[in-house]
Amino acid sequence: MTTKEEIKRMTDNLSDEQAEKVYSFIYTMLVNAIETVEPDEFDLQMIKEYEESSEEDKKYVSAEELYKELGLNL
Known part of the structure; x- marks a missing residue:
């Protein structure tokens, strides 16, 4: 099993509150x-x-x- 697959497996078992904390941690790592x-x-x-x-x-x-001016659809 790859590391990404293992992380997904582990996060599938988290509550929404726990998942938010993990998300915040990962997001901060990526931004930094x-x-x-x-x-x-x-x-x-x-x-x-x-x-x-x-x-x-x-x-x-x-x-x-801008989309309207260019005749595009969102």
């Missing part, structure tokens, strides 16, 4: 494992352009509005 990358020149240029853009250009558009 994300590598932090310093922005390169391209990234810095995009940030600068955004900061210097007009308020109209910074207008928030929801996913629903």
Whole structure:
């Protein structure tokens, strides 16, 4: 049995409360494992352009509005 299969087998027997604690632990491990990358020149240029853009250009558009504008379905 693989480690993942063993973990699944073990978690199948947990209460919802216990499973939430395991989920929180695993989620925290995954979030902490994300590598932090310093922005390169391209990234810095995009940030600068955004900061210097007009308020109209910074207008928030929801996913629903964007899909509708593009003629797509969620």
